Amino acid sequence: MTDIPQAHSNDAIVGREQAACLELRLEGHSFRAIADQLGLSLGTAFTRVRDAISLEVNPLADELREIEVQRLDQYLARLAPKIRDGDDRAINTAVRISESRRRMLGLDRPVAIDARVTEVTQQDMELQEMIRAAKAKAALEESVLLAAEASEEEQ
Template sequence: MTGNNVRQPDERLRAQQCLELRREGHTWQEIADQLGYADRSGARKAVERLLDRTEFESVDEYRVLESDRLDALHAAYWTAALDGDLDAAKLVLRISAQRCRLLGLDLPARVSIEPGPAGEDFAVTAARLMTEIMDADARTLPDFLTSDPSSPEVESEPWSNIGK
């Protein structure tokens, strides 16, 4: 990109070259130097943008490659981590966290909302549930909340005497 944030025609090609170099095992800094990025983050961001808009086969291939690399690193430090090497244990945890991000394992759980009882619309269900809650609460609420508010011995707001 240029200073005015207009994408250059060759940007996609250059990002594809970044991805290919990364697949070959080059570091982000090596890729940045070879392809003329200001620093390693430019090369990394170019690949991230490319993967965001690239067909799924390429993304899946890259995920498999990165996952294999993480597996190799994990295996290399696993025994040392289990033997009590604190630095190795920290590295194994970081590798695991990276794998979770790569594979999407740290995404929020999907929630499925099931339809209510057949033939009952939302308003009817809500009214029925509120009635059930009120009936249950009436059996467990303190007396001042279930008494007749017009009765002289019941204050309209029992909490209003706080600080008196």
């Protein structure tokens, strides 16, 4: 019987790995160094960092965004009587509040940016290697599946 590595079913282990990977990443370690230090694959180290960021940062950002939306609502409510009276300053302030809200909530059409990479870092090269490895693995798995399917059809 072959030893096939299994995914962690223990959330506590995964949580500890996520915390350790994120801490090392924040200290400036490369994904390869993190993987080597914690005995993980490069892909797992990357995934643990990504998931840790998602768990810690995104909910906080959503909460802060909601607080800011409420704050903008309060500003507009206080300006409403002056806006109804046609006060130009109040109207201009309301427009700026609206612009801020649209940017914060991502409602504006994205601005086209011509971004060109002028420097390639070690992390960029590691990420490119991870992508190449994932594509190669997917291609290999696809060819194995197609060969198995063809073999079954021949029988």
